[in-house]
Structure formats: C-alpha cells, structure tokens
Amino acid sequence: MDVVSDAISTVRLGRPSSQRVRVAGRWCTRLAPYEGAGFHVVLEGSCWLLPDDGPAVSLGAGDAVLLPHGTGHVIADSPVDAAAVRRAVPFERWFDSGQPAPRPGGGEVEVLCGKYRLDRRLAHPLLAELPKVVHLPARVGSHPELRAAIDLLGRELEAQRPGSLTAVPSLLDLLLVYLIRAWLAEGRAGAWPVVLADPVAAAALRALHGDPAATWTNDRLAAEAGVSRPTLARRFTVLVGRPPMAYLTWWRLTVAATLLRDTPMPLAAVARQVGYASPYALSHAFARQFGTSPGRYRAGPGDPPSG
Template identity: 60%
Template sequence: MDVVSDAISAVRLGHPWSHRMRSGGDWRTRVDPFQGAGFYVVLKGGCLLRTDSGDRIPLDAGDAVLLPHGAGHAIEDARTDTEVLSGRYWLDCSRMHPLMTELPEVVHLPHRVGRHLELRAAIDLLSGELDRIKPGSCVALPNLLDLLLVYLVRSWMDEATCGTWPGALGDPVTAAALRAVHTDPAAPWTNDRLAAEAGVSRATLARRFTALVGRPPMAYLTWWRLIVAAGLLRDTSGTLATIAGRVGYGSPYAFSHAFEREFGTTPGRYRVRAAERTAERGPATPRVPRSTGPDR
C-alpha cells in the first residue's frame, strides 16, 4: 500500500456521483457546502468558478478543478457554448488523513500539453462513458471516478511548491518508513525496525520523520492503526477482537482504550453511528445520467 491510496480509501464513502452539463449563453449553478469533495472538468468553452470565500477562478477548456473540502461555490458562464464534466465524492471527514486536510480549498489544474497524461486519459475515458449508457457502465463509472480522484490528488502533489506531504513523500527516508507502516500496520514496529527499513539510524529517522510529518514515527503508527480500525468498524462486521488483531493490538481492551482516547467514543458506539450516517444518506448506488444543462 502507499500513503496516497490509503489517505483516499480511509475517507471515501459509497459510490461517487457524476454528470455532464451542456449549456450556452448566460447560466449559473450554485452548490452549498457539503461533506465531501467535488470536481469539474471543462470539456468545451469556458466558465467561472466563484467560491464562498471570495476566489474567482476562470476555467478554460481542458482545465480540471478539485474542491477537496466540499466548499460552497457557484459556477457560471456568459460567453460560449460550454460543456462541463462534474461530480462529487462522499467523504467521512471525521477520519481525514493529514495529506487530505492539507489540500487547499481549490486545486486548479490548468490544461497544459504534455502534463498530467494519466489525468487526461482518465478524463477522456470518463467523458466517453457519460456520452451514453453502455454495457458495464454501472461498474466502469464509479471505478473511473475513483481513478480520477487519485489522479487529481497526484497531479496536485506534482505541482505543489510547498506543503508537508509532497515533501514527506519525496524524502526517501520518511517515505520508506511510511510505506512500511502503511503496508503492514499490525506489524510489531519499533523505532529501530522502522529505521532499519529506511536504512538510517534511529536518530536520523526520528528527526526527519518528525520534521516532515509533524509527529514522531510511533505516534503516527498509533494514529494510523486507529484510522484503519475505524474503517473496519464502519465497513465490516468483524468482532472487536478481530479488528484489534488486524491493527496490531493484543487485546480488545487495549484497542478500545486507545480508540476512545483518539475518537472520544467507544468502538461500539462509533460503529452504530457510522451505520446511522450511512442509512441517512440512503443506498450508495452509482448514477449514470443523461447529459443535461445546469440549473439556472
């Protein structure tokens, strides 16, 4: 496993939603703040994105935008015939990995020839699936949308000139330790064992890891184990003993104590509340819409 994949998987809920908008002339669509991430890809023409915080971002054909924190916004156009691919990912914001929280309110990826080739390929495939319903679309669409989210985050990391996590994953020592923890969080890791995985001394690992990640290696390990456990409580019916073992705790008691300290509630109550949140949202089914114009 790798940190980017795990950071996304830890918060993603159900199936994403998407549709394709075609419109001409003067139009405007308003989106209130929501618990998730949204995206836009301008396929033709151009439009303007206005966030509730006051940003005004002109978008041209080929531009991609990710709103990773569900910021309220409006998108509008008064110039041309416009075609926009848009969508939304439902996220559990109670378990956000710091890589995800570090993303800015708006990630704007202008179209550049020869850059972000994987992202462009995913956009082309997704656009083709939305042109019309095809055999297998209900499987293809959610998987292509998941792929699009990965490529949007990856492209931001490639473009970022500052920030904790692009630097942490670009540092070979810190990246090696993170990869070990994410590959097998239940392993009996110690500072010495992680240092050996990274090929450096314990002191060097502690200094570089803490400076780049913001917490010592063992503190990060404990936190990540509990984030994994929260996902297992939400998505599986495993017993506390089973989940405790899968994340490296020797007993349900030790696991429950650590979980309550991190989340402020017991594992059992967390599981019940997660089920209630899922029920409130209704069944998670992919949407395969026809192309429509935006609401005026």
C-alpha cells in the same frame, strides 16, 4: 499499500456521482457546501468558478478543478458579481430543469461535474492540507494519466453503453487519485509533497502502511528506512509533524475505525488486524483518540471528535 491510496480509502463513502452538463448563453448555478469533495472538468468552452470566501477561477477547455473540502461555490459563464451569486439557481434544480436553452450572449460550454462522499472524521493529514480549490490547468504533456481518465469518463457519460454502471464509478475513483497525484506532482505548497519525496520519510511511511500490525519499533523502522534511529526520528518528526510511533498509533486506530465502519468484523479480529493484543487494549486507545468506544462508533450515527 501506499499513503495516497490509504488516505483515500479511509475517507471514501459509497459511490461517487457525476453529471455531464452542456449549456450556452448566460447561466449561473450554485453548489452548496457538502460533506465530501467535488470536481469540475471543462470539456469544451470556458466558464468561471467562484468559491465561497475565495477568488474567482477562470476555467478553460481541458482544465480540471478539485474542491477537496466540499467548499460551496458558483459556476457561471462569467465572473458574476455578489448580487448574481445570491440569485444563482441551486445546481440540482438547475440540472433537473435541463439548463437554460442556448441563446445569444455566450458560446457553448460542456462541463463534467461530480461529487465524492467523504468521512472527514478519518481524514489523513495529506488530504487535510489540500487547499480549498486545486486548479489544474490544461497544459500540453502535463499529467497524461489524468487527461486519459477525463477522456474515458467523458466518453462513458456521453452514451449509455454495456457495463457503464460499473465503469463510471471506477473511473471516478481513478479520477480522484489522479487529481491528488497531480497536485502532489505540482508540489507548489504543503508539507506532504515534500514528505513523499523524501526517501527516508517515504520509506518509513511505506513500511508502516504496508503492515501496521507489525511489531514496529524505532530501531526496526530506522533499519527499514536505511538510516540511524536519531536520523529517522528527526526527519520523520519534522516532516510529518509527529514522531514515527505516534503516527503509527494514530494510523492503527484510523484503520480500526474504517473496519468498524465498513465491515462486521468482530472487535477481537479488528484488534489483531491493527496490531493490538486484545480488544480491551484497542478499546482503551480508541476511546482516547475518538472520544467514544468502538461499539458506539460502529453504531453511529453521531460524529465523534477526531481527537
């Protein structure tokens, strides 16, 4: 496994949803904050995105925007003022009503809108450091995989075809991967683009994510990364923000929480899969990180602190 795939799989819940919206004239709709990530892709025309507590973003044809923290926002035909934002129609009501009919005052706009449900208790620091709005402007030759996924998803949503109920959720999952990958490739800000580009830190992370249950030590991990133990400790801690063994402990418990949430696996089996010698040892460490026992965590529905 790789860090990006693991970071997404631990937080993702259920099936993503999407709508293809076509509108013209004057329009303004609001999406309230939500527990998940959202995205918009402009397939035709142009519009504006106005996030809560952030500057307006102009979106043109081919632009993609990811809101990884579920930030509330408005999308509109123009950069509307505060009064218009307060009058914005909630997206669900606006979409269900069929959107306003075309009228003079603006050209046609087609936008692909979607949401992912996320379990923020298990957010990896890679996802946590994503900005409120990740804007990926359309540029010739940039992020061809992302552009291909957008094109395929747009076609699937254009008409009901055999297999679309399977194809659309899979393409939405692929789109999320490509959006995050594109942000990492841009590397404008944040620690994790640097972490994953560093050969030593990246090699150590691949090893830990590839087999978290292994009997890792600093010496063994340094050998895997091809450096001395002091070099690994220094570079990993500076870049990742915690020492290698502390990261391993955190990641093992995060994987355990994911298994408790998503599977009926007995606690003893969960403990073995994440490298703990007994259910008791896992329970003790789990309570220290999440503030609750594995059994209570599995039962829900509360939101224990991430610790």
